[in-house]
Amino acid sequence: MILSSIFNRRIRGFRLVEVIALSLLLIMMLGVYFAKTSAGGERTRIDQVERQIAAEKSRIRMLDAEVAYLERPRRVGQLATLLQLEPMRADREAAPDSLSAIATRASQNPLYAAPRGKPSALAPPT
Amino acid sequence: MSLAHLPQRFRLPLAWRWVGDWVWRLEHAFERARAAGRPQDDARIRIFIVTVVFGLAFLVLVIGAAHSAMAGPGKRVGALANPEARGDLVDRNGALLAVDLLHWDLYVDPTVVWDTAATRSALVRALPGIPARRIDKVLAGDKQAFLAGGLTPAEKDALHDLGLPGLVFAEKERRSYPLGQSAAHLIGFSDTGGQGVAGAERALGEPLHAAAGGGQVPLAIDMRVQGVLEDELGKAVAEFNPRGAVGIVTDVHSGEILGLANWPDFDPNRPGASPPDYQKNLAAAAVYEMGSTFKAFTVAIGLDTGVATPQSTFDARTPFKLGYRTIHDYHAAKAILTLVQVFQHSSNIGTAKLAESIGPQRLERYFSGMGLTKRAKVDLIESAQPLTPKKWDDDAVASTSFGHGMNVTPLALTAAYGSLLNGGIAVPLTIKKLPPGARPQGQRVFSEATSAEMLKIMRANVADPIGSGGSANAPGLSVGGKTGTGEKWDPEIRAYSKTKQVSSFAATFPTEGTPADKRYFVLILLDEPHPSARSYGYSTGGWVAAPAAGRVINRIAPYLGVQRHYAPTVAEAPTVVAAGPPVAGDGM
Incomplete structure (x- = not known):
C-alpha cells in the first residue's frame, strides 16, 4: 500500500515522511527569516524616503504660505501705491479680436503718423 | 455506504463529497488497522493528520506575515490620524x-x-x-x-x-x-x-x-475680486469714516460669494489682539434697516402681481398717509411719476402707494419667498435672524415698502436681489466653490419677464441722468443698481435719526442680455458714514456707496470675464467717480 510505504520507508534510520516534514519546516523558517529581513531593510529605506518626502512637503507648504503672505492683496496694493501704479483704464482694455481694428484706427490717427519729411523711427533703415 | 451513494436530492457539492469520502475511507483504514492488530499505525496516521493541519496553519501564518511585512505604507495599521489636522x-x-x-x-x-x-x-x-x-x-x-x-x-x-x-x-x-x-x-x-x-x-x-x-x-471666493473689493471699501471708509462697512460680490445664478469684505477687520492669526466687535461678520451677523434698496423689491412685486406696469402713474405731489405714518419724499418731486420714475427718484410716496395696492398678504408672501423673513440661507453659521413686523398690516406695508420697519443682514439683501436678477429664482448663497456653470435648484419667486423688466429699470437708474445711481456707471458694463439710505433708530431720542444712516448701493452687471445670462451682484454698505467735501455734504447711498460700487465693478469685470460692450449711439460716462452737484434723484 502506498500510504503505509510512505510512513514505513526509512533513510539512514529516519522515516522519509519525517525528513520531508523537517525539510519543509526548515525551508519555511528560512523563507520567513529572509522575507522579514529583506522587508525590514526595504521598510527602513521606505521610512527614510517617506520622512524626506514629508519634510519636503512641509517645506513646500511653508514656501506656499510665504508666497501667499507676500502676494496678499493689501501688500500688493501698498506696493502699487508706492510705485504710483493705478488700475488700468477701461479704454486701455482690448479683446484679442479687436487688436487689428485698433491698429487700423491708430494708423489713421495723425498723432501716430510719422512726421512729414522724416522717416518713422520704426521704419527700416534704407 | 459512502456519501457518494446518497440519493440525488441529498447530493453535496463535489469538493465536500470528496472530503467526506476521504474521511470515510480514513475511518475505514483506522478500523482495518485496529482489526489487523496494528494500533500504532492508527496513532501514527492521526499524528500525521494533526501535523498536516498545523503545517497548513503555519503556512498561512507565514504567507500572512510576509505579506504584511512587505505591504506598502498605505496598508500599515497603527498610525493614528491627528484629530486637530485640517485640510x-x-x-x-x-x-x-x-x-x-x-x-x-x-x-x-x-x-x-x-x-x-x-x-x-x-x-x-x-x-x-x-x-x-x-x-x-x-x-x-x-x-x-x-x-x-x-x-x-x-x-x-x-x-x-x-x-x-x-x-x-x-x-x-x-x-x-x-x-x-x-x-x-x-x-x-x-x-x-x-x-x-x-x-x-x-x-x-x-x-x-x-x-x-x-x-x-x-471656496467660491476669488482673491482678485476680494482684493479689489477690500481696496475700494477701504478707500470709501477712509473718505467717509463710517462706523462699519460691508462689501459683497456674488454670482446671481449660482449664489457663490466671490468676495466678502467687512470693516473693521482683524487678523485671524491673532484674533485675540483685536476687540471682539472687530471679529463680527457684519455681512452675515448684523441687521440693518436697508432703506430704499427695498424699493426694488416692492416695484418687482408690483410688476409680478400685475398691480402695476412700468408706465403706471403715481401721484407724488403731496405726502401720503398710510397706517400711522405720513410718508414724505426725501427730495420731493411733487409730480405725477411713472413706476420707472418712482424708482429713479426713489420716491417713498410712490412706493408706498404701490405697496398699498399690492396689499400686506402678498407683500409678506413675496418677502418670504425672497428669504427676507428668515435668516439668510448660507453656509456661514453667523447668519443672523432678521427683525420683521409682528403683524403685516398697513403700517408694516408703509414701512417695509421702502426698507423701514424691517432689519435684514446684507447677505439676506444680497440673496433677495439674486432672485430679482437671475430670472426669478431664489437661490441660496454659498461660500463653497461650485462646478463651472452650476445653477442650483431654487424656488421661483418672480417671473422671468419681471426679472427682465427689473434689469431694465435698474439699468435706467444708473444710465439715465435723473437716476440716483449715475456715479456707479462703468464704461461698457451696463451697470444697473439702486441706492439705499436707511435712517437709523436712535434710542436716545426715541425716533429715527437725521444724522445716523445706513447708506448702500445694490448694483448688478451686466444688465444687458437675457435674465439667464452671466450676471453679478455687488453691494457696498456704509454704516453711519460722514459726509465729505467731495460728496457736497451728503452721506446718502448715491454719494458714498455708489461710486465705490462702480469702481469695484470697473476693476473686477476683467477677472470675471465680462466683456465691455459699447453701444454706438450711447455715450458712456468717462469716469466712474461722482462729480458735480446732487442730481434730481435723492440718492436714497
Missing part, C-alpha cells in the same frame, strides 16, 4: 487662504540647565513676547515645563542655535492664515484644538477634517 482652504483659483504649518512648542527642563542666569538672560532676549516672570517660574521648577508655543522655524532655529541645554522642542501643526486681515471674516479661524470658531473654518469643519494631510477645500 487647506483655497480660493476658487487655488490661492492659499488657510493652512496647517509646522510650528514648535518650547519646553524647558530645569534639571539639565547648567547656568540658570545665562539661560534666563538668553531666553528673555530671544522671546520678547514672553514675560520674564514666566521664564523665572519655569527655570525655578523641578520638572520639564511648557514655556512658549507656536514658534516659527526661524524662531526655533534661533533658539536652537543658542546651544542651551534644557531646551526641548516639540513639533506641532498650527493653523496659519497667510493673507492676514484679507477675507478674515469669510475665512474665519479655528482654535488650538483644530475646531473652527468662525467663518468657513467653522462652517466647513467636516470637509476640512476629511481633507487633512494635504487635501484642499476650495
Whole structure:
C-alpha cells in the first residue's frame, strides 16, 4: 500500500515522511527569516524616503504660505501705491479680436503718423 | 455506504463529497488497522493528520506575515490620524487662504540647565513676547515645563542655535492664515484644538477634517475680486469714516460669494489682539434697516402681481398717509411719476402707494419667498435672524415698502436681489466653490419677464441722468443698481435719526442680455458714514456707496470675464467717480 510505504520507508534510520516534514519546516523558517529581513531593510529605506518626502512637503507648504503672505492683496496694493501704479483704464482694455481694428484706427490717427519729411523711427533703415 | 451513494436530492457539492469520502475511507483504514492488530499505525496516521493541519496553519501564518511585512505604507495599521489636522482652504483659483504649518512648542527642563542666569538672560532676549516672570517660574521648577508655543522655524532655529541645554522642542501643526486681515471674516479661524470658531473654518469643519494631510477645500471666493473689493471699501471708509462697512460680490445664478469684505477687520492669526466687535461678520451677523434698496423689491412685486406696469402713474405731489405714518419724499418731486420714475427718484410716496395696492398678504408672501423673513440661507453659521413686523398690516406695508420697519443682514439683501436678477429664482448663497456653470435648484419667486423688466429699470437708474445711481456707471458694463439710505433708530431720542444712516448701493452687471445670462451682484454698505467735501455734504447711498460700487465693478469685470460692450449711439460716462452737484434723484 502506498500510504503505509510512505510512513514505513526509512533513510539512514529516519522515516522519509519525517525528513520531508523537517525539510519543509526548515525551508519555511528560512523563507520567513529572509522575507522579514529583506522587508525590514526595504521598510527602513521606505521610512527614510517617506520622512524626506514629508519634510519636503512641509517645506513646500511653508514656501506656499510665504508666497501667499507676500502676494496678499493689501501688500500688493501698498506696493502699487508706492510705485504710483493705478488700475488700468477701461479704454486701455482690448479683446484679442479687436487688436487689428485698433491698429487700423491708430494708423489713421495723425498723432501716430510719422512726421512729414522724416522717416518713422520704426521704419527700416534704407 | 459512502456519501457518494446518497440519493440525488441529498447530493453535496463535489469538493465536500470528496472530503467526506476521504474521511470515510480514513475511518475505514483506522478500523482495518485496529482489526489487523496494528494500533500504532492508527496513532501514527492521526499524528500525521494533526501535523498536516498545523503545517497548513503555519503556512498561512507565514504567507500572512510576509505579506504584511512587505505591504506598502498605505496598508500599515497603527498610525493614528491627528484629530486637530485640517485640510487647506483655497480660493476658487487655488490661492492659499488657510493652512496647517509646522510650528514648535518650547519646553524647558530645569534639571539639565547648567547656568540658570545665562539661560534666563538668553531666553528673555530671544522671546520678547514672553514675560520674564514666566521664564523665572519655569527655570525655578523641578520638572520639564511648557514655556512658549507656536514658534516659527526661524524662531526655533534661533533658539536652537543658542546651544542651551534644557531646551526641548516639540513639533506641532498650527493653523496659519497667510493673507492676514484679507477675507478674515469669510475665512474665519479655528482654535488650538483644530475646531473652527468662525467663518468657513467653522462652517466647513467636516470637509476640512476629511481633507487633512494635504487635501484642499476650495471656496467660491476669488482673491482678485476680494482684493479689489477690500481696496475700494477701504478707500470709501477712509473718505467717509463710517462706523462699519460691508462689501459683497456674488454670482446671481449660482449664489457663490466671490468676495466678502467687512470693516473693521482683524487678523485671524491673532484674533485675540483685536476687540471682539472687530471679529463680527457684519455681512452675515448684523441687521440693518436697508432703506430704499427695498424699493426694488416692492416695484418687482408690483410688476409680478400685475398691480402695476412700468408706465403706471403715481401721484407724488403731496405726502401720503398710510397706517400711522405720513410718508414724505426725501427730495420731493411733487409730480405725477411713472413706476420707472418712482424708482429713479426713489420716491417713498410712490412706493408706498404701490405697496398699498399690492396689499400686506402678498407683500409678506413675496418677502418670504425672497428669504427676507428668515435668516439668510448660507453656509456661514453667523447668519443672523432678521427683525420683521409682528403683524403685516398697513403700517408694516408703509414701512417695509421702502426698507423701514424691517432689519435684514446684507447677505439676506444680497440673496433677495439674486432672485430679482437671475430670472426669478431664489437661490441660496454659498461660500463653497461650485462646478463651472452650476445653477442650483431654487424656488421661483418672480417671473422671468419681471426679472427682465427689473434689469431694465435698474439699468435706467444708473444710465439715465435723473437716476440716483449715475456715479456707479462703468464704461461698457451696463451697470444697473439702486441706492439705499436707511435712517437709523436712535434710542436716545426715541425716533429715527437725521444724522445716523445706513447708506448702500445694490448694483448688478451686466444688465444687458437675457435674465439667464452671466450676471453679478455687488453691494457696498456704509454704516453711519460722514459726509465729505467731495460728496457736497451728503452721506446718502448715491454719494458714498455708489461710486465705490462702480469702481469695484470697473476693476473686477476683467477677472470675471465680462466683456465691455459699447453701444454706438450711447455715450458712456468717462469716469466712474461722482462729480458735480446732487442730481434730481435723492440718492436714497
